[in-house]
Amino acid sequence: MTKENFLRLNEELKYAVMKTSARDLTFLTSNIPLLVIYTTNRRLKNTKDIVLKIGKYFSLEGNEFYEAFLNKELKKYFNKKYKKINNNIGEINEDIVNFIKNFSKYIKENPKTNITTILIFILGAYLGSGGVDGDGGIPDLDLEIFGMGDHRSIFTHSIIAGIVIEVLVLFSIITIDMIYDKLPKEHSEIWDLIHEKKDDFLLNFTNGVSVGLAYHFTIDATIDGTGTYKNLPFSAPLEVHQFIMGANAFIEGIDTYYRKFTNSEKFKENINKLSFLQSFYKKVKIFYLNKIGKAKYLTNKTKNN
Known part of the structure; x- marks a missing residue:
């Protein structure tokens, strides 16, 4: 992208935001806590489901083995x-x-679009992992933020990092939906491409990041498992730190598996699950507007009297 294109996109974005009411922008930001709840709950639910399935499998296998043993x-x-x-x-x-x-x-x-989607997934995976050696990437941003003394922060070396990235991406999707029709009539075609393909591109990016994070955490819990968390609220032996790191890798990896990372109908259902946010947004907006309308009516009535 040339500097001219970037500046044009920036100006068009500013124009669209200026055309968006303060009330709409307030409601937009109010979605963030809901997105955090949604992404966190889904990770925990998916982990619970797979743990229960594994437990059920071993329970059935154990019973079958025991019966075979008793019956010789x-x-x-x-x-x-x-x-x-x-x-x-x-x-x-x-x-x-x-x-x-x-x-x-x-x-x-669709070679052009689908290859782009795959490359975006790979980019996300690279940013999440830091590469094949599992050094760098999003988890190791704690070196830049907190310094070497606080490397392996729980905020960057846990599912918190995955949740933050996914919330930012989902927030971007909702934002694009809100401001798209407020762009100038003669706007860059890039906006049309982003609006049309935002679900595939952005969600594939988050899936790639999650795969990369799970890989990075796995490396840190095993091959590079001599390090410890620096800001846990309790002290613990190295094995506990490794277990926590491994658990975070497991949770992020399982959640990614359930989300899928291909351009399939199941994959697209992820964004549809956020429809409750839009429904909530509309209901609250109507309630809020009714409150404002009633307040204005009472104010005008008082003035008239």
Whole structure:
């Protein structure tokens, strides 16, 4: 992007914001706490669901093994599991082949847009991880913010970082929706592209960031696991710090898996889940306007009397 294009976008954004009422901007910022609640709750819910599924699986397997042991049918039990593993391997191979076919089809459908979407995901993953070695990126911004003495801050080396990035992106999506029709009639085509593809581009970016964060946290909890959190509200041995880091990697990774990171209908449902925010916004706005209208009416009535 040239300097001229950037300046034009900046001026058009200022124009749109100036055309947006202070009341609308206030309601826009009021969405932030709701977005924080939404993104945090989803992460915890997805983690709870997968933990329950894993627990249920091991419970069933344990009961089956115990029954086989009591009935002296362990050989039959292990043969059954061996066959199941082979079937699962076959299904995995089939899934890999289908993924490659679908991915190729996805690229061919709209090469320019879809390749851009993938590159945005990769960019997000790189910013989240800091690269293959897991050094740098968003988590290590604590070095710039707090200094070396506070490296591995809980604010940048936990799901808090993922929540902050996602909230900023979702807030951007809602903001674009609000100000788009207030842009100058003769505005840059870039705004049209952003408005049309904002869900795919921005949400793929957040998914990429989450993948990168989960990777970075995993590296810090294992290969580079000698460091400790510097601002935990309690002291703990190294193993506890590693466990907390690993738990954050698990939560962020699981949430990303459930969100998906492809241009699919399930993926697009993420932004649709925010419809309750728009509904809430409209209801509060109507309530607020009614209150203002009633107050003005009473004020005018008092003056007239």
